[in-house]
Amino acid sequence: MQPDKEGKVTDTPRETRVLEAVVSLVDNVLHDFDVVDLLTELTERCADLLDIAAAAFLLADPLGQLRLLAATSTQTRELELFQLQADEGPCVECYATGEPVSVADLRTATARWPRFVPAALEGGVASVHAVPMRAAGIVLGSLGLFGSQPGELTESDLLVGQTLAHVACVALLQESAPTPSTVIPQLRSALNRRIVVEQAKGFLRERFDISVDEAFALLRRYAHAHGDHLTDVARQLMGEPSSRPALLDGMTQLVQG
Amino acid sequence: MAIHKQLLAAVDGRRGLAAADSLCEACVTLFEIDAAAISLIFPGVNSATLGSSDAAARVYDELQFTMGEGPCLDSVATRGPILVADLADTNKVRWPAYGPAMLDYKIRSVFAIPVVLAGEFVGALDLFRAQPGELPDDELAGAVVAAELAGAPLLDLMGSDLQAAVNDPGSSAWAEFNALSRTEVSQATGMLVAQLGVEPTDALVRLRAHAYATNRSATDVARDILDRRLRLEAD
Numbered sequence: 001m002q003p004d005k006e007g008k009v010t011d012t013p014r015e016t017r018v019l020e021a022v023v024s025l026v027d028n029v030l031h032d033f034d035v036v037d038l039l040t041e042l043t044e045r046c047a048d049l050l051d052i053a054a055a056a057f058l059l060a061d062p063l064g065q066l067r068l069l070a071a072t073s074t075q076t077r078e079l080e081l082f083q084l085q086a087d088e089g090p091c092v093e094c095y096a097t098g099e100p101v102s103v104a105d106l107r108t109a110t111a112r113w114p115r116f117v118p119a120a121l122e123g124g125v126a127s128v129h130a131v132p133m134r135a136a137g138i139v140l141g142s143l144g145l146f147g148s149q150p151g152e153l154t155e156s157d158l159l160v161g162q163t164l165a166h167v168a169c170v171a172l173l174q175e176s177a178p179t180p181s182t183v184i185p186q187l188r189s190a191l192n193r194r195i196v197v198e199q200a201k202g203f204l205r206e207r208f209d210i211s212v213d214e215a216f217a218l219l220r221r222y223a224h225a226h227g228d229h230l231t232d233v234a235r236q237l238m239g240e241p242s243s244r245p246a247l248l249d250g251m252t253q254l255v256q257g
Numbered sequence: 258m259a260i261h262k263q264l265l266a267a268v269d270g271r272r273g274l275a276a277a278d279s280l281c282e283a284c285v286t287l288f289e290i291d292a293a294a295i296s297l298i299f300p301g302v303n304s305a306t307l308g309s310s311d312a313a314a315r316v317y318d319e320l321q322f323t324m325g326e327g328p329c330l331d332s333v334a335t336r337g338p339i340l341v342a343d344l345a346d347t348n349k350v351r352w353p354a355y356g357p358a359m360l361d362y363k364i365r366s367v368f369a370i371p372v373v374l375a376g377e378f379v380g381a382l383d384l385f386r387a388q389p390g391e392l393p394d395d396e397l398a399g400a401v402v403a404a405e406l407a408g409a410p411l412l413d414l415m416g417s418d419l420q421a422a423v424n425d426p427g428s429s430a431w432a433e434f435n436a437l438s439r440t441e442v443s444q445a446t447g448m449l450v451a452q453l454g455v456e457p458t459d460a461l462v463r464l465r466a467h468a469y470a471t472n473r474s475a476t477d478v479a480r481d482i483l484d485r486r487l488r489l490e491a492d
Binding site: 061062063064067068083184185188189191192193194195196198199200201202203204205206207212235238239241 | 261265336337338370373375376377397398401402405438439440443444445446447448449450451452456457483
């Protein structure tokens with residue numbers, strides 16, 4: 001038994017948990033999977049394995065602007081932090097340089113990121129890290145990691161982060177061998193799927209009078225319970241009005257059950 | 258200047274049809290192609306060519322709607338790019354009517370990139386070239402950018418209260434592009450679909466029109482809708 005960062009005793013060594021996570025994720029990629037769903041799970045695994053408060057995948061759109069693809073939370077405050085990162089902060093720097101970025105104590109970085117740091121500190125973030133996502137010689141985006149305590153990422157932390165970012169790249173590009181002409185349309189397609197998932201969250205927020213986070217959880221639960229892809233359920237809900245009554249009935253049962 | 262900056266410059270300060278035409282002209286200038294057009298497809302509604310680099314491009318583009326087959330229709334149907342390097346290749350006859358018709362116009366290769374609005378595949382940017390061959394990677398990357406930027410002009414044309422055809426020197430294509438891809442805007446779009454009983458594209462048009470009318474950003478309006486501080490009325 002080993003103590004983790006906070007001194008808690010856990011039963012399973014981290015190496016084992018990392019390997020379990022990778023096996024389970026790669027297993028998904030080798031079967032039928034949904035990219036937004038899988039990348040959301042990846043951020044959750046990241047937060048757990050690295051003992052950090054939040055994680056997010058930011059992916060470059062065709063104009064080179066970073067967009068949020070998946071995150072551990074979509075609470076307004078954290079969402080704003082993730083999206084503010086499109087302009088400045090560790091993820092943009094990581095995307096621009098293709099190198100990991102690590103700031104153990106965010107208070108030392110005010111001059112470096114004058115807009116991001118005050119917002120992040122106010123949001124309870126104390127340390128930030130970012131690792132690049134790469135394929136076909138292109139940097140696709142970055143995995144941003146937010147800690148609620150100051151602290152370095154150790155080499156093994158960094159390796160875990162890079163491994164999970166790599167799994168994310170494989171998942172994003174698994175349809176064909178990556179070349180610039182295949183990578184760009186696929187990234188665009190992933191970002192578009194995300195847009196429909198966001199719409200579906202708003203739709204369910206209105207219909208069930210729940211938060212967007214609860215709406216996302218409901219959408220995922222429904223998709224998993226029915227063996228459907230998250231983004232397919234979202235697309236049916238938003239794009240096929242005739243499918244809505246049946247979908248909403250099924251979700252009502254989940255909400256009530 | 259990077260290709261995406263030149264494309265942005267082509268639509269800055271322009272709206273609607275003028276922006277769509279300008280984007281097509283920029284594609285012909287920036288890429289080794291001979292004609293470009295942007296068309297809009299809605300299931301059950303007449304499809305139409307909206308922007309074009311010149312009169313010939315409009316003819317090439319409209320022909321597919323007459324014949325019921327072609328790159329734009331396939332691109333929307335398959336939700337992906339359609340890249341045909343040589344229409345004269347008899348081993349790969351994709352369009353039995355449209356292909357020979359284009360060869361008569363001396364067009365050998367055709368490429369279509371879907372245009373996506375509010376997550377819906379609503380049309381395509383079609384590129385036409387007299388020379389056969391693949392579209393080079395850098396031109397494909399540029400065409401994807403152009404297809405992204407084609408979204409805002411299409412929205413202009415759908416919002417009847419926006420004085421769509423009027424150019425607006427103050428409009429920034431970049432700011433607009435950024436605002437429309439914000440997470441809050443997508444979520445609020447979904448709420449409007451539930452509240453107003455409209456389709457996502459219409460909901461986005463409504464959100465954007467409200468932002469214009471009240472001189473606020475689309476993101477601010479989206480937050481108010483999400484927090485239930487604002488409710489748009491049904492038509």
